[in-house]
Amino acid sequence: MGDFSFFLEVVVGGLLSGVMYTLVALGFVLIFKASGVFNFAQGAMVLFAALTFVGFLEFGLPMWAAFLLALAAMLALAVAIERTVLRPLVGQDHMILFMATIGLSIFLEGFAQLIWGTKVRGLDLGISDEPIEIGGILISQFDLSAALMAAVLVAVLSAFFSYTKVGRALRAVADDTQAAQVAGVPLGFIWAVVWGAAGFIALVAGLVWGARLGVQFALTLVALKALPVMILGGFNSIAGAIVAGLVIGVSEKLAEIYLGPFVGGGIENWFPYALAIAVLLIRPAGLFGAARIARV
């Protein structure tokens, strides 16, 4: 029984950390869905958002004010990116856009640290990290709150996509960019909205991960954790990102505990990738991704 409850604890811990991966992956999926851009800068945006939030906190602002200001900064950043990077590159190959986001991510890393400095900062969101006992297994209170936050975020986003005019326009752009443009959807505005939404997700992810790891450069690496989640779930599926996040979170923890000791540990860097690729070999578009039909 002790073994089984330990197993359950690992599974639940994995599920909750999977939620954290999902948070980051959502930002990727959102932008890919709406503009077909694989946004490598999402990790840098997480860092930028977290640093901005902590920076405003250090000015002595209350948490809600810092959150709003950081959100405003992310929205401004989204508009700036649309103007300076995306607009001149309209119609270019996806590969070129992807590489532009790599450049963007390097720029943001430098920019964020230039403004707010390079030292590691703690971030206390006022949520205790004491584990609580539910049904005989220990669960981190902090992880639970993060999972709740993620759930709320997903609910808000899907409501936004389904029930608002902008949301509908956004889905139209994702479906068929040219047709949407013909129907009068302002493409530049929509992209700014998408990047703004991705900035919002980056801010939430930055807060959660920042509280966990400290606000520091390593936050950009969180993006690398989200990549297997994305390819497992499919690049253009929000549901896929959620399910895949949970799958990756659990399997990573299980592998580390039950497989790690046999091979010398430290496998969490590549195990999610191996898992995701194994699935890809069976379903080349990921679990939930739309299969592309190749045409000449």
Add this chain to the structure above:
Amino acid sequence: MFHRDAGALKTSYSEEQAIFPVALDRWSVVALVAAGALVVPFVAGPYWLGSILLPCLILSLAAIGLNILTGYAGQLSLGSGAFMAVGAYAAVNLVIRLPWLPFPVSFVLAGMVAGAVGLAFGLLSLRIRGFYVAVATLAAQFFIEWICTHIPWLVLNTPSGVVSTPTLFLFGFGFSSVPSRYLVAFVTVVALAVVAKNLIRSSAGRALMAVRDHETAAELTGVDTTRAKLTAFAVSGFYCGVAGALWAFLYLGNVEIEAFSLHRSFQILFMVIIGGLGSILGSFLGAAFIVLLPVAIANAATVFGEALKPDVLANLELMIFGALIVAFLIIEPNGLARLAVKAKDRLRRWPLPY
């Protein structure tokens, strides 16, 4: 080069198919290579030779490798650093464990090992496409890094995990001085660049480009896309592997995984983007640009003296770097190589543009 191509009459097929069909181009390149081999090592100081030209050359080789895969075959790779690592680890094992083997043979074998590893990861590209391939190569990066740090046999059971490379000997001559190390790199890089150029001009090279431009169309017109993609991964792995071996033996003097991290993969990718996707010349230009840029920024910063703190400078460097990449992609997605061609065109028409 400021000259006209007109009047170069070709009278045979071999002249038609020459790498440099214009005589002046051909002689300029020969002169450049001769100068690089015979003049530069005796004129340039150890700083320029050992800290600028040597890394430029070696990274150019890695960039050519990535360019074959990404620029010509259209398979985006984020794992070039790892393939360099495979080459470096294989080379150090071959050179130390089999000391009777001449080192060029060891290096070629090391390149082949890296090529085989590249081929293994290339198998994934048969089933998945586009960005998924890029993520698969990212997996290769992490997996190979992990292997290299978790199998002591690979680092000859050195407790620190860092193996010092021995001096290379050939026919009793030890390559330890800076000019001799430069010459080894120079000869290797020039030879492999010529091979790469010819590979690209062959039917195998055209198959790569067909896969890049439209995989389905290529397959329908009878191009063996499986073979083309695997060739690209294997050849790219070989080039990166040899570059990794050179990097460890000639530049660093040791083998450690830190030198072949994801950072290195990105650095090589930038060389290819900035130099020009699908251009051998671009690989050299890109490598030179990326190696020289930090030096130039550091020199420019000395103008401001003490006003710039090192951490501010490091962040400014990141910003300039990132902005330049975006700017390059916006101004000229085909990179420095394309800019060079454009400049030449403009010069040619210069006094009387039509």
